[in-house]
Amino acid sequence: MPRIIKDGRIADDPWRWVTTDEVMTPECLAGDEHLLLPLPLWQDQQDRHDRARTGVWLAPDDPFIALLPWLAELPLIAIHFPVFTDGRGYSLARLLRSRYAYAGELRAVGDVLRDQIYFLHNCGFDAFCLRADQAPEEALGAFGDYAWTPVAGRGRALGV
Amino acid sequence: MYLYNATDQRLVDDRVIQFRGQMERFLAGCLSEDDFRPLRLQNGLYIQRHAPMLRVAIPYGTLSSRQLRKLADIARRYDRGYGHFTTRSNIQFNWVRLEEAPEILAELATVQMHAIQTSGNCIRNITTDQFAGAAADEIFDPRPYCELVRQWSTLAPEFLFLPRKFKIAIAGGREDRAAVRFHDIGASARVGEDGRIGFEIFVGGGLGRTPMVGKLLKDFLPREELLNFFEAILRVYNRYGRRDNKYKARIKILVKELGLETFAKEVEDEWEWSRGGPNTIEAATFNDMEAFFARLDYPPADPHDPAYRQALQYNRAFARWVERNVARHRVEGYAIVTLSLKKTGIPPGDATAEQMEGIADLAERFSADEIRVSHEQNLVLPHVARKDLLALWQGARALGLATPNIGLLTDVVCCPGGDFCSLANARSIPVAAAIQQRFDDLDYLFDLGPLELNMSGCVNACGHHHIGHIGILGVDKNGEEWCQVTLGGREGQRGALGRVIGPSFAAEEIPDVIGRLLEVYLAARHEGEVFVDTVERIGLDPFKARVYGEEHAAHH
Ligand code: SF4
Numbered sequence: 001m002p003r004i005i006k007d008g009r010i011a012d013d014p015w016r017w018v019t020t021d022e023v024m025t026p027e028c029l030a031g032d033e034h035l036l037l038p039l040p041l042w043q044d045q046q047d048r049h050d051r052a053r054t055g056v057w058l059a060p061d062d063p064f065i066a067l068l069p070w071l072a073e074l075p076l077i078a079i080h081f082p083v084f085t086d087g088r089g090y091s092l093a094r095l096l097r098s099r100y101a102y103a104g105e106l107r108a109v110g111d112v113l114r115d116q117i118y119f120l121h122n123c124g125f126d127a128f129c130l131r132a133d134q135a136p137e138e139a140l141g142a143f144g145d146y147a148w149t150p151v152a153g154r155g156r157a158l159g160v
Numbered sequence: 161m162y163l164y165n166a167t168d169q170r171l172v173d174d175r176v177i178q179f180r181g182q183m184e185r186f187l188a189g190c191l192s193e194d195d196f197r198p199l200r201l202q203n204g205l206y207i208q209r210h211a212p213m214l215r216v217a218i219p220y221g222t223l224s225s226r227q228l229r230k231l232a233d234i235a236r237r238y239d240r241g242y243g244h245f246t247t248r249s250n251i252q253f254n255w256v257r258l259e260e261a262p263e264i265l266a267e268l269a270t271v272q273m274h275a276i277q278t279s280g281n282c283i284r285n286i287t288t289d290q291f292a293g294a295a296a297d298e299i300f301d302p303r304p305y306c307e308l309v310r311q312w313s314t315l316a317p318e319f320l321f322l323p324r325k326f327k328i329a330i331a332g333g334r335e336d337r338a339a340v341r342f343h344d345i346g347a348s349a350r351v352g353e354d355g356r357i358g359f360e361i362f363v364g365g366g367l368g369r370t371p372m373v374g375k376l377l378k379d380f381l382p383r384e385e386l387l388n389f390f391e392a393i394l395r396v397y398n399r400y401g402r403r404d405n406k407y408k409a410r411i412k413i414l415v416k417e418l419g420l421e422t423f424a425k426e427v428e429d430e431w432e433w434s435r436g437g438p439n440t441i442e443a444a445t446f447n448d449m450e451a452f453f454a455r456l457d458y459p460p461a462d463p464h465d466p467a468y469r470q471a472l473q474y475n476r477a478f479a480r481w482v483e484r485n486v487a488r489h490r491v492e493g494y495a496i497v498t499l500s501l502k503k504t505g506i507p508p509g510d511a512t513a514e515q516m517e518g519i520a521d522l523a524e525r526f527s528a529d530e531i532r533v534s535h536e537q538n539l540v541l542p543h544v545a546r547k548d549l550l551a552l553w554q555g556a557r558a559l560g561l562a563t564p565n566i567g568l569l570t571d572v573v574c575c576p577g578g579d580f581c582s583l584a585n586a587r588s589i590p591v592a593a594a595i596q597q598r599f600d601d602l603d604y605l606f607d608l609g610p611l612e613l614n615m616s617g618c619v620n621a622c623g624h625h626h627i628g629h630i631g632i633l634g635v636d637k638n639g640e641e642w643c644q645v646t647l648g649g650r651e652g653q654r655g656a657l658g659r660v661i662g663p664s665f666a667a668e669e670i671p672d673v674i675g676r677l678l679e680v681y682l683a684a685r686h687e688g689e690v691f692v693d694t695v696e697r698i699g700l701d702p703f704k705a706r707v708y709g710e711e712h713a714a715h716h
Contacts, residue, residue: 084198084321085198085281085321086321086403087281087318087319087320087321087322087398088398088399088403090317090318090319090320090321090398091318091395091398091399092399094318094395095395098434099433099434113195115178115182115195115199118317119315119317119320120317122317123317123318145174145178146170146171146174146175146178146315147167147170147171147174
């Protein structure tokens, strides 16, 4: 089973990533696999009975507004970073967490490297599926890259 | 001045450790060139034409003597004994060694400095009016707000990978000395009718390949909402700004493509929910912040000091310097002094380690330990008692920093160009030098009056050529260096972009071309009318006719 970083620890990942061009038969969908579906497919399959085993992944420009009515039930939203310099996912995460109060797992996937983990975490990601050539063990230290956290209302804490 | 607290210090220290690790991984081959590039750029480290270059942030252009001495020390130990002050009030070291960069950052951290926000697609170093806190026309001091925005933006996690770089300027004066209309966001001090403090907000201005004057996004933004509102703008930009073409990726293109109204609606929608939220700035925070910058202890100084009066009367060189390089201070008996980094033949904005140390001494003796960097690439001593001006002038003269040319033709704003920059189409420093040499007669320069000449070595416009009264842009014509000339650009409330006068010239011709443009002005000007106003009044045609000949002008 592939491994990810979740809540600051290495964890096995039961979720199967379904690509946009994959054909999903009704049998697949009815099975007991944990499926991470692209947004269009997820929208088609909203009646899949096992919601606890159905997550959704977003491309940076996906109209995620469609998810809003379902946020309370969604176990996992993954946001894809095609290249790590594409920062749209950071704002999506911020919106999902702050504006829309999403509380489930929020996972960064794709071109995700050690050097971004601290900042991704700060925007609300709690799970990280690193680029294939990256060893998750070596990235765990990234959570401690800075002692600093942004403090609301004061830009940053003054005189702490 | 603002002083780091433990949190600030920890942040820059942690950053040094992080970058040291990244550098080690890169040198050991564990981090590819592609993966390392954005990381080194996030720490101001570029690879230029001849060597790596380190750009160090000078937040809102403010330095203490101690910091300036450290910059001198770095110039001497890690570079070739000098540094270059840029049009964004940063300093660049042109000859550093890649592997020594973490060491330099560690040195900087000891004086509360860093190189974050000087490169990459993030919120760049915040800029302001170089006379902030001292100017006679100030509505309020913008630096407390600059510092709040600096703290919010330094590692703003959400905005580290924007479509493109993002520049914010905040001005506090009635006169705009921070070019707020030429930034991605520009904020200009306002006091509402009810006495509330806030800002007028411009968006989508900028120079570069597609120059635009910023558009008014909000008449009055209450100060406590500054961060919420900026965040709303940045979030809209981060999500919708173009990423497919780096030449169309700045916010100005997004504003243009959406239209100001639609853009404003998106921003309002974002602001709607964050308004009054956790990023709202508390009154106590403003007070804490203002306390860092307030200077209530000006010892009384006699504006009519007899020795000063006498020197003004009998020492012509001194009087000239006072006329050009000294500006009014908001406190009676005080003055703001600009030290010229535009001596003929020295690349504009360059200062040697010895000069930096000398300036640090002067600031300590005469200016409450404070130095400012102006976006015209000069250094400013903001709080000098008038009675000290003569002694200061003598000190500055000994350092080669008292050229009385601030705001005159030879106060050329100029990017490093082809001598250093790998993006350049042409060298700009030799052109600036040729202009300074050609027009070095002070009587002539003083008679010409205020005239801003800006030069960039390529369309990226680091030399702000679009807003020079005369702008010069280096272009490449079959491998040769040519220059395009614009007229009529200006900064400030009446900010405008210069217009191209016609086909470009070989670089060597530029002094002659300028000579002809000046002849037209001298012949046409009204009493007391400055160059750029004459251009506005009579239009480009007379200038074209003089430069290209009547016939040619008819076709352009
Ligand atoms: S304007 Fe062009 S040549 Fe000059 S410093 Fe900027 S990028 Fe380099």
